[in-house]
Amino acid sequence: MRGESVIFLCCLITLALGKGLKLEFSWSRITYQWPKDGQYLKRQVKTESRYRGPGGTGRSSDVITFEGMTNANEFDADGPGVGAARGPPDNIDYQFVNNIPMGANVWRNKLFITVPRRRLGVPSTLNYIPLDSPLKQDVPLIPYPSWEINLFPGPRENFVSVYRVAIDPCDRLWFVDTGIIETPGNTTIVKQSEIVVIDLKTDRILQRYTIPEDQTTPTSNLASLTIDVTENSCSDAYAYIPDLGGYGLIVYSLRENRSWKVRHNYFYVEPLAGEFFIAGHHFQWNDGIFSVELTDIKKDGYRDMYFHSMAGTNLYRVSTRILRNETLATRSYHEDDFQFVGDRGPNSQTSSADIHKPTNIMFLGLVNQNALGCANLDFATADIVQRDDQRMIYPTDVKIVKDKVYVFTNTMPEFLYGRLNYDEVNFRLWQNTVQGAVEGTKCEGRKPPRTSY
Ligand SMILES: *[C@@H]1O[C@H](CO)[C@@H](O)[C@H](O)[C@H]1NC(C)=O
Ligand SMILES: *[C@@H]1O[C@H](CO)[C@@H](O)[C@H](O)[C@H]1NC(C)=O
Ligand SMILES: *[C@@H]1O[C@H](CO)[C@@H](O)[C@H](O)[C@H]1NC(C)=O
Secondary structure, eight states: OGGGGOOOGGGOOOOSOOOOOEEEEEESSOOBOOOOBTTTEEEOOOOOTTOOOTTOOOOOOOOEEESSSSSTTTSTTSOTTHHHHHOOOTTSOOOGGGOOOOEEEEETTEEEEEOOOSSSOOSOSEEEEETTOSOOBSOOBEESSOSGGGOSSOOTTSOOOEEEEEEETTTEEEEEEOOEEOOTTOOEEOSOOEEEEEETTTTEEEEEEEOOGGGOOTTOOOOOOEEEOOTTOTTSOEEEEEETTTTEEEEEETTTTEEEEEOOGGGSOOGGGOEEEETTEEEEOOOOEEEEEEOOOOTTSOOEEEEEESSOOEEEEEEHHHHTSHHHHTOSOOTTSEEEEEEOOTTOOEEEEEEETTTTEEEEEEGGGTEEEEEETTSSSEEEEEEOTTTOOOEEEEEEETTEEEEEEOOHHHHHHSOOOTTSOOEEEEEEEHHHHHTTSTTTTOOOOOOOO
């Protein structure tokens, strides 16, 4: 087994003073660019025959509609922050204490920020801010692609709850709308989970796909997805969606507009690795397969997919040659299709991760260490890029965009088990170039592998 050569991330303290990460944006509480009351917000009562509420009563809902499909012209007159100062219109439910952003990703000048509806009072789940905003603190979020489609309650096509988004080389934004409002004690399934694909150049929805009920379970949680595509074959894309609560992997083919569910023992919680100690709180989690990362295309024409459980320290991989073929992906005996790469060591529990494909450096959100880690793909080399027990609590999203690494930290354990102080900074976006981030670490100086195609 490769496990022998694994270096424990836990034992490596950053002695080398690498450049690490730079703080780019920070928030103490989340606000929004509120629509201009009256001018853009028209209140209408209309019957949405397709919308059946949680109880399936089919009652008509009080639908709020806006003029115009996108935000394109809504905010031109206002500089950043002006709309936030105006305050929410009376008919939008906003409770800032319930707005905990979970995901961040970048496309051109847009920094997407998602706020899943895990409580009531989240006015909009999918949002962005301009990446070049001169304001760096408490920048109000702009709903994407429009206010209208982010409202809840609303028509059936409205986005209910989004955890994280993926962006592919074909300028498309992908996400899973879980369809669930997760208020503790009052979980409301508004609709079956959906995959949504948006054309970022036109802000139009390209595809919606409802994940079949037999591919999810009552404990399913589809909190991230990773897209397998090249810019030369945009129509032949696959989405890999880990189900951290249902311990499965959903594979979706865009061309076939169809999905299948992959099952494997490696997707489960590791019983001895469910212990967390973050921000002064001890707790146990049972999250399985949490995020999946793709390598570049290998000689056989397929990528490798790396994966790990949140409550776990092992790293595994499987070729997308298996995943993309439904017969192979769903066969009951998998032989050695799925491989154990190694144990990353105590306290290496990881939320989100991503691979910088030209150098094969993996970046990992080390939730139990308030840190970003780096490693090569067989984990023979691993190190800490940056650790900060005050300012990097809970790295919830890690994304590589071209040659930059972005890390979003959101202090979530304090929200769940303690009490967030909304007068202090709680949510932060960190960034650096990949080379800058690993400078001075053991991950530095890895040459891009030679490619033969
Ligand atoms: C439960 O949640 C739904 C929306 O998800 C909300 O309309 C309802 O008021 C909530 N019920 C209680 C008792 O909070
Ligand atoms: C894809 O499948 C969904 C069902 O979830 C269907 O509503 C939609 O029309 C399909 N799209 C295309 C382009 O076939
Ligand atoms: C999927 O794999 C099976 C078994 O190896 C093979 O017979 C089949 O041709 C493959 N399907 C595709 C579409 O490649």
